[in-house]
Ligand code: SF4
């Protein structure tokens with residue numbers, strides 16, 4: 001695609017980087033077929049190619065974002081399905097991130113939208129505030145029928161009961177005698193409150209395999225959430241704090257930084273790019289990114305033996321951040337198969353479930369359609385258990401099953417691995 005930028009404007013490294021991405025698009029349109037919003041809405045402006053044109057026009061003319069452009073950018077899930085499909089290697093992720101930042105800097109959203117985004121950007125990265133907000137939503141749940149739109153979506157997604165605080169919450173190091181290595185497991189913000197048992201399972205699996213685990217009690221947010229809503233300053237501050245913390249651990253000797261929420265993993269693996277023009281943080285960010293791995297990548301190299309004899313039929317839902325963001329497609333399924341499980345896959349496995357960070361709150365109508373479509377496809381496989389690697393998908397799919405009155409366990413891959421290799425059987429599995 002031809003672009004028109006003056007050399008002066010291209011002196012801005014971020015714009016230069018986006019211009020390169022724009023030029024790599026040959027507007028073939030292959031990506032439209034796998035874009036969830038285009039599939040649902042059928043509007044070219046809600047396709048990857050259409051969004052690329054709108055972003056190009058905005059950047060080339062150095063224009064503030066308009067209401068119309070913001071509508072189509074906001075509707076993008078950042079699922080990155082288009083990146084998996086694109087034959088020209090267009091790095092849509094970096095382009096849409098830049099566009100969201102531009103929107104945040106040049107467009108004044110209506111007050112309610114601004115307030116909600118600010119609230120989400122504050123609440124979700126703080127486990128303490130998030131826990132309090134869940135407590136409040138627990139009391140507000142009976143009033144749910146009185147609400148609609150985004151407020152209703154928030155109440156829908158809040159769990160019926162609040163999980164108790166993890167016994168691992170205040171411990172930062174999980175040692176093991178004669179350890180063969182040392183790894184970090186990231187706590188995560190939302191996940192540490194909604195499903196602390198996921199990281200407990202990860203610690204048990206890694207300890208049994210001989211790895212000392214660091215899971216810092218004072219860990220902060222990785223910045224993923226604010227990054228995806230264009231609040232770049234906040235997300236960079238959060239990321240830098242974490243990089244500083246992890247550099248201390250790297251200096252002590254560290255094999256890997258393991259992430260159990262693939263949404264966060266996609267962002268942490270991108271720190272190298274995010275800070276490439278930051279003289280102070282570029283090298284540190286690149287080092288942290290090079291150590292970052294999804295938990296499934298790391299445990300692929302471990303000896304995993306099913307000691308229980310239990311072999312449920314599972315359906316694997318690949319989170320977009322896993323299959324498109326990190327291009328981890330076969331690994332998690334192979335782990336489950338190595339444990340003797342029959343692993344099914346739903347139709348349209350490449351299409352997002354509608355969770356996408358806080359998309360299911362900010363765009364509840366589109367998210368609900370995607371959720372319904374995903375849950376229907378999952379149910380067609382007649383699973384005993386649904387397995388995935390991202391807390392956002394677990395919540396979204398769990399709610400979709402609830403609506404249909406279906407009682408089905410939705411587990412994280414590492415919970416299944418822990419259970420079958422001699423750890424704890426998840427509470428939701430019948431004894
Ligand atoms: S598939 Fe790639 S090259 Fe083709 S229109 Fe989409 S982004 Fe552009």
Ligand code: SF4
Nearest residue numbers: 035076077079080082
């Ligand atoms: S990231 Fe997802 S929703 Fe956004 S344009 Fe690409 S495929 Fe469509």
